[in-house]
Amino acid sequence: MTSRRIALVVNPTSGRGLGARVAPVVQRRLEAGGLDVDRYETTCAEDVGRISAEVVASGADGVALVGGDGTLHLGAQVLAESGMPFGVIPAGTGNDFARGLGVPLKDPVAAADLIVAGRTRAVDLAVAEGRFITTVVAGGFDSLVNKRANAMTWPKGNARYTLATLAELRTFTPLSYVLTVDGERIETDAMLVAVGTGPTYGGGLQICAGAEIDDGRLDITIIRPVSRLTLLQMFPKLSKGTHLGHPAVHTLRGATVRLESPTVTAYADGEILGPLPVDIGIAPGALTVYG
Known part of the structure; x- marks a missing residue:
């Protein structure tokens, strides 16, 4: 059985450095769960969309995005309607999208476990100004x-x-x-x-x-x-x-x-x-x- 390949996209500056601290913990948990992990780190906001597009083109089985609502917003512009499953690891100030999904906000291991489990569902997005x-x-x-x-x-x-x-x-x-x-x-x-x-x-x-x-x-x-x-x-x-x-x-x-x-x-x-x-x-x- 071929293992799933997950792209771990990290905004290290989100949450005043929380993203950088959380990322290795999440990577270890994903790998312990049997997933192959390709890790990407952003250096600026524009990177999130570019990297997300690379991930979609790469044929990965899913994405785990470490960041806050701003990071998730940028990722969603590419991942929406792509069909690629999207896992949220909350690491921002507000984390409202993760809260709406019911993702654990203060336990990155528990959030990673949702990706390891592999269950998916479709959720709605609003659309305004082409975004x-x-x-x-x-x-x-x-x-x-x-x-x-x-x-x-x-x-x-x-x-x-x-x-x-x-x-x-x-x-x-x-x-x-x-x-x-x-x-x-x-x-x-x-x-x-x-x-x-x-x-x-x-x-x-x-x-x-x-x-x-x-x-x-x-x-x-x-x-x-x-x-x-x-x-x-x-x-x-x-x-x-x-x-x-x-x-x-x-x-x-x-x-x-x-x-x-x-x-x-x-x-x-x-x-x-x-x-x-x-x-x-x-x-x-x-x-x-x-x-």
Whole structure:
């Protein structure tokens, strides 16, 4: 019986060096599980897509990608619709795609075991601006927080999002939006609008609580205007998904979303997507994952 050949693609700088520390542990576990491992290391963001394309062309049986949501986003651009199984080894700040898949976040050996087991399933990706998106498109207060958090060098981990949230709250005012969901036009003022295939962003905030990553639908969450204090009080609820009972929170589901607001820059998978308007669609079952 021929053993499976896995390409281990490592972003050594993800998670402030966590990727480099995790990689040898994962490689040993994959090899102990009987897999042949070809290891690749990225030196810049552009490497992820190039290496992923090389892996697809090489005829490997699958890919294990060590990195955070930004790294996975780049890999997904090549691996989506390729049919090549894709294993996630979380090593970033947010790790929201891994969280949505149910991959163990703090146990790289357990994450590697999912690849060794070899079971696969197909999951959905959102599509916007010609790009595949693995988690959530953020537009509004949350995208401003994302921008600020990305620019911060301290503190590490999710605490960056907390500090960025407090900083943005000082000056934020509600925004005017036009949403078109499956052809139905909605005009509303809101603090934010989020559109995702999975439930979380920002390192575990369940903005689209209850979203299923393989149901062929986009989940939309609108937080209508509230006071700054109320918005601040909502953030702990976002971690648990209990914000959905708040009267200012409105949720929708659909296959296509057009999001418009004159001053908003959208973020997706924690990175800049571009200024609104943006059209978001769904690619059902676009990515094959281990787990």
